[in-house]
Amino acid sequence: MSSAPMLVVRPAESRDLLALERLAATATPRLTNLPAHRDRLEERILRSQRSLRAEIDFPGDEIYCFVLEDLDTGEVVGTASLRAEAGAREAYYTYRQETLIHASQQLNVRHEVQTLSLSHEVSDATLLCALSLDARYRETDADSLLRRARLMFIAQYPERFATELAVAFPGYLETRDERQVSPFWDSVGQHFFDRDFNEINQMAGVRSKSFIAEVMPPFPLYLPLLTPQARAAIGRENPRHEYAMQEMLAEGFSRSRHVDIFDAGPLLLAECERLHTFKQCGWHPVRIRPQESLPDAVPAMVANQRLGDFRCVLARYALTPTGQLMLTPQQAEVLGVEEGRAVLAVPMPLPTMDEGEL
Amino acid sequence: MRIRPIARHDIEGLKVLARETGVGFTSLPDNHEFLSAKIERTLAAFEGREPSDDRLYFFVLEDDRDGSIAGCCAIEACVGTDAPFYHYRLGSLAHSSVQLDLHRTLDTLTLCSDHTGDAEVCSLFLREGWRKDRNGALLSKVRWLFMAQFRAAFPDKVLAEMRGVFTPEGRSPFWECLGSHFFPMDFNEADRLTGMGQKSFIGELMPKFPIYTPFLSEPARAAIGQVHEHTRPAVAMLKKEGLRWEGYVDIFDGGPTVEAYIDDVRAVRDSQLASVEVIASDAPACERPAVMAATTGMADFRASWISHDVTRDDSGACHVRLHRDEAERLGVTGGDTLRVLAG
Numbered sequence: 081m082s083s084a085p086m087l088v089v090r091p092a093e094s095r096d097l098l099a100l101e102r103l104a105a106t107a108t109p110r111l112t113n114l115p116a117h118r119d120r121l122e123e124r125i126l127r128s129q130r131s132l133r134a135e136i137d138f139p140g141d142e143i144y145c146f147v148l149e150d151l152d153t154g155e156v157v158g159t160a161s162l163r164a165e166a167g168a169r170e171a172y173y174t175y176r177q178e179t180l181i182h183a184s185q186q187l188n189v190r191h192e193v194q195t196l197s198l199s200h201e202v203s204d205a206t207l208l209c210a211l212s213l214d215a216r217y218r219e220t221d222a223d224s225l226l227r228r229a230r231l232m233f234i235a236q237y238p239e240r241f242a243t244e245l246a247v248a249f250p251g252y253l254e255t256r257d258e259r260q261v262s263p264f265w266d267s268v269g270q271h272f273f274d275r276d277f278n279e280i281n282q283m284a285g286v287r288s289k290s291f292i293a294e295v296m297p298p299f300p301l302y303l304p305l306l307t308p309q310a311r312a313a314i315g316r317e318n319p320r321h322e323y324a325m326q327e328m329l330a331e332g333f334s335r336s337r338h339v340d341i342f343d344a345g346p347l348l349l350a351e352c353e354r355l356h357t358f359k360q361c362g363w364h365p366v367r368i369r370p371q372e373s374l375p376d377a378v379p380a381m382v383a384n385q386r387l388g389d390f391r392c393v394l395a396r397y398a399l400t401p402t403g404q405l406m407l408t409p410q411q412a413e414v415l416g417v418e419e420g421r422a423v424l425a426v427p428m429p430l431p432t433m434d435e436g437e438l
Numbered sequence: 439m440r441i442r443p444i445a446r447h448d449i450e451g452l453k454v455l456a457r458e459t460g461v462g463f464t465s466l467p468d469n470h471e472f473l474s475a476k477i478e479r480t481l482a483a484f485e486g487r488e489p490s491d492d493r494l495y496f497f498v499l500e501d502d503r504d505g506s507i508a509g510c511c512a513i514e515a516c517v518g519t520d521a522p523f524y525h526y527r528l529g530s531l532a533h534s535s536v537q538l539d540l541h542r543t544l545d546t547l548t549l550c551s552d553h554t555g556d557a558e559v560c561s562l563f564l565r566e567g568w569r570k571d572r573n574g575a576l577l578s579k580v581r582w583l584f585m586a587q588f589r590a591a592f593p594d595k596v597l598a599e600m601r602g603v604f605t606p607e608g609r610s611p612f613w614e615c616l617g618s619h620f621f622p623m624d625f626n627e628a629d630r631l632t633g634m635g636q637k638s639f640i641g642e643l644m645p646k647f648p649i650y651t652p653f654l655s656e657p658a659r660a661a662i663g664q665v666h667e668h669t670r671p672a673v674a675m676l677k678k679e680g681l682r683w684e685g686y687v688d689i690f691d692g693g694p695t696v697e698a699y700i701d702d703v704r705a706v707r708d709s710q711l712a713s714v715e716v717i718a719s720d721a722p723a724c725e726r727p728a729v730m731a732a733t734t735g736m737a738d739f740r741a742s743w744i745s746h747d748v749t750r751d752d753s754g755a756c757h758v759r760l761h762r763d764e765a766e767r768l769g770v771t772g773g774d775t776l777r778v779l780a781g
């Protein structure tokens with residue numbers, strides 16, 4: 081693995097704007113919360129930098145935007161964000177799956193009816209969002225690093241985040257006439273907006289999603305009145321995101337009753353302390369060793385303890401008998417740590433994923 | 439032909455009617471206990487024994503040649519007081535956003551009991567062989583004369599539920615798209631239970647949140663507020679009296695409910711009292727009689743078509759001349775008072 085690329089996750093900076101724009105444009109499917117819109121992305125970077133500079137005692141409307149850089153090529157190949165409070169300043173809308181029981185003793189009838197109700201319940205959770213990765217790195221350790229480095233950040237600054245985390249996955253789309261259409265949107269949102277899924281997604285990205293959600297009709301929807309295709313799409317992730325979702329489930333997230341209001345994609349929820357990364361991560365003093373003398377060990381995420389200069393790299397979970405973490409000089413340099421400084425480390429493999437129990 | 443309150447001995451005749459009505463005619467199931475209970479309720483109402491809010495006035499059309507029952511009609515004095523009386527109200531919900539350049543209006547169906555306490559004209563049925571000589575109009579309009587005569591016994595408003603759209607095979611597109619998802623039973627079963635007075639229980643199983651009509655199938659949407667083709671003449675007759683569809687539909691078949699303030703109903707407004715003069719001859723046969731007459735007592739209420747016009751004397755009082763057989767049919771003699779309606 082000596083040829084493995086040197087990868088780092090760090091806060092986004094102004095110079096990353098073009099890369100972000102490219103990643104936004106190539107996200108598949110397009111992400112509402114990552115619009116390919118230069119002004120919005122520039123704003124996001126500035127807001128992220130402000131959030132990192134601010135003194136924070138409890139989560140609010142901060143956004144933390146990270147990038148994944150391949151140091152071998154100097155290229156930014158991925159991005160992911162954290163929204164400290166999903167519904168800060170507005171509300172985070174989801175459809176909540178509910179069951180109503182229609183019963184009549186006189187008629188000896190008991191019938192369950194499924195509904196979708198607009199909900200703001202997830203508004204207080206911290207949202208992991210806006211992840212886009214260069215296709216060449218999909219389903220590699222780089223993918224996992226980008227996704228889970230955010231947990232390493234939250235673990236270090238718990239006062240900045242909610243104890244409940246949420247992650248939404250893009251919903252199921254069909255290809256019709258060479259276009260991606262959402263069967264759920266076609267059966268629901270289309271009635272109310274007369275705009276196709278791609279249009280509304282773009283509008284939501286440029287403005288805000290809750291802005292549109294506020295115009296969504298307030299009453300619950302009865303599932304039996306949706307098309308079979310729309311019903312089948314509820315809580316079903318986009319096939320391109322299956323791997324990511326399995327990884328988050330293995331990490332300790334659970335499926336919830338909530339789905340996206342546009343495409344009915346699933347929303348996973350977790351209490352921080354239930355997550356593998358939180359339970360397994362620990363502080364270790366650094367021991368710097370030449371690359372060739374590092375023992376073989378499972379991959380690990382290793383993060384420094386700096387807020388504005390946060391760095392999280394992919395290394396090996398190579399511990400000395402006294403609990404020091406062995407890093408190469410290059411890794412230590414990227415993290416900005418010297419021998420003896422403490423770093424936060426966690427082994428990458430998620431037990432359930434390795435055991436192939438998916 | 440004459441109208442009179444139903445009597446106990448009419449039970450067999452009523453069962454014949456019940457068997458001849460089809461699907462969608464919910465108020466007359468072929469069930470002995472149910473029908474005889476209906477008769478008892480009616481007797482109590484006509485005799486003034488019934489609690490004031492549970493009165494059913496059930497009339498039959500009797501062929502006075504042989505006493506056979508040719509049809510029926512009824513008035514519920516006050517619906518929804520005993521068991522809930524449900525409708526869907528067709529409304530609209532605008533949703534707009536200047537910033538999104540959006541302004542749309544969506545139709546919704548909302549479950550409601552807005553008609554609680556209103557009177558209902560219902561259960562009109564005329565047997566095949568008697569669908570002539572304005573018998574249908576007699577059955578429909580007699581109820582207005584009755585309400586005009588006993589106005590204090592009725593509330594402000596009256597409604598009539600019209601049978602909704604069915605396919606030639608007897609299937610209701612509205613039911614299949616909406617109701618069938620909420621009841622594990624077919625329309626006929628739900629319809630039967632409704633006729634047995636269980637409609638409110640079924641209403642409790644219906645969706646309580648508004649339904650956005652764009653979510654319904656095209657045939658179901660098209661059925662909202664539309665009547666079965668056989669019901670069109672009945673609707674036309676009610677509309678002529680001033681009843682209007684205000685957006686309320688049946689929760690099962692989507693058929694319209696038409697309604698009016700009783701005082702605004704044309705027949706209620708235009709009917710008048712007239713004193714009787716009897717002519718000593720029988721009436722000539724007449725295919726299109728023009729004047730309807732009803733007696734002014736409740737328990738011995740009678741109504742029929744008569745052949746002479748109403749005249750008005752210099753003092754403004756009204757008079758009507760009856761042939762001998764007409765007077766016998768109504769059970770009146772010279773000098774008695776009748777409530778009459780031209781047209």
